[in-house]
Amino acid sequence: MIEIKDLHKSYKMGNNKLHVLKGLNFSIAEGELVAIMGSSGSGKSTLLNILGMLDELDEGSYTLDGVPIKNLNETKAAQYRNKFLGFVFQSFNLINYKSAMENVALPLYYQKVPRKEREEKALKYLGQVGLKEWADHLPNELSGGQKQRVAIARAMAAEPKVLLADEPTGALDSKTSYEVMDLIQKINDNGNTILVVTHEEDIAHMCKRIVHLKDGVIVEDKMVEQVRAEQYV
């Protein structure tokens, strides 16, 4: 599903060049649930942003579902993001003047799905995260965990090939974190490919594979025994 070869990325900081990713190689197959771990500054968010086409790579190649992701213009990148990827952010990133249902329906708006169908689909996915009765509420009327579930519903609504989650539990307490991880595991159980960036050991162990980043290189890439989050909920 995801194929990365010799990936380099550096940022310009004034006169200095900050080499963040120093030649990464790895691939993710369909249906995997992968945690990318590392301390802050290890380059894990940069990697996710490149995978999410939110940022561009300097060197190397990136293939997503057989499509080379290279030299995309903004319009093309937007279309690919819409078609291939779903995002879940640490800070939820819901649009605050739109109701939960409208937030979930937004990616479908950019897919030019008719309004009625959009709302039906949005309600369906809100139901899957258990928030059907909260459909008309604004984000500021929801708790942190509920917001993240709305964000997950939104990411799933476009039916993406890969779900990218950047510290999805970073702003949540541990109980809510496990609820969110439970949801992510269940989505993965249905065969969806998911990438989770985290620096929390317990969250990482709820995935099936852990890729350990340090100073821009992969120091460890191992399969793990998945801990089900269900038992903590």
Place this chain on the structure above:
Amino acid sequence: MFSRDNWKEIFQTIQKNKLRTFLSGFTVALGIFIFVALFGLGNGLKNTFQEFFGNDATNVFYLYPGRTSMPYKGYKSGRTIEFDNSDIKDINKNFAMFLEYSTPRIQRQDTVRFMNESNSYATQGVAPSHQLAENTIMMKGRYLNDSDIMSKNKYAVIGRLVEEDLFRGKNALGKYIDIGGSAFKVIGVFQDDGGDDEERIIFMPYTTRQLIEMNNDKVGQLIVGFKPELGYEGAMAFDASLDKFLREKKYINPADENGIYIRNVAEQLKQNQQLAVVLQLIVSFVAFGTIIAGIIGISNIMVFVVKERTKELGIRKALGATPKSVIGTILLESIFITTVFGFIGMIIGVAVLSSLGETLEDYFIKNPYIDMPVAIFATIALIIFGGIAGYIPARRAAKIKPIVALRDE
């Protein structure tokens, strides 16, 4: 870009961001309102000036006889000059190719009576063409005609306010009034845009006035209307040759400033027109400035709006919004707000102007107005330029990398 779905999205954004909508709308409405108001007041000022100068015919010379102050050809200085009937004939004969009309005007002040009402009015003995020189507008009855002049009829054409004063609202037509001891039949009532004094005048045939004054042939002033096609240069040449002709006929020293005086309205008109042009320029400048200020205002708001929405736009881009759709959303929203509030401001401005009417006449502003095409053009210009001004920040917003936009707090 203009699908119903897009509009729903835009309406929702507008509805859910009332303060932002109101602030940007208010700026636009205020800009157009000030433009309309200023432009209208400028026009009102112009109206007043036009009224000062423009109510009488402008292709006219007024010839005033005076008293000589220099000796000439054996005549002493201090001699009183008078015009008489022969002067009219001579002018008509010698200047036929320049002349449109000519009329004498014998001005007197008389006590005028009707029943128990009496008052003192200016009376003017004139010929029929005097109506052209003064732009006298007949309300009822008729003006003097040539046969009145021939038969020296005791007919009077009275001003609107004379009728109001003496007849107390009753119809004066056909009634007889006493002017300085003689009975005159009222054959017409006129109005004049030149103000109240111009409507407290009584016209009579100049021959009748001469008859009353012991059948003399003196005519007081002469008023000469020339063909408008002469233009300014032609009028000035005619002025000079008329002056020369009369000085020769009346034996007045060519250098004598007091023997005869010709008031040339054409010259005043030229100054008047220059003043009007300057006024027009000032008005246009102010109007232009207001529109520019409005456009700058909209640009500022657009920059602010885009800044405020950076994170939202980042989210939208992460979810698959193309740059085109980002620009479209921002532009359509701003154009919609500008259009609605622009026309609201315009309508309020026009309404305020028309409600002002003559209330500001004391400040030399009369009937302020703005031509609807001008107002609409200004509004549309503001919308278009506002759109262009909005396009720049919108495009920049579309170019921001989503990762940068998402980091914005």
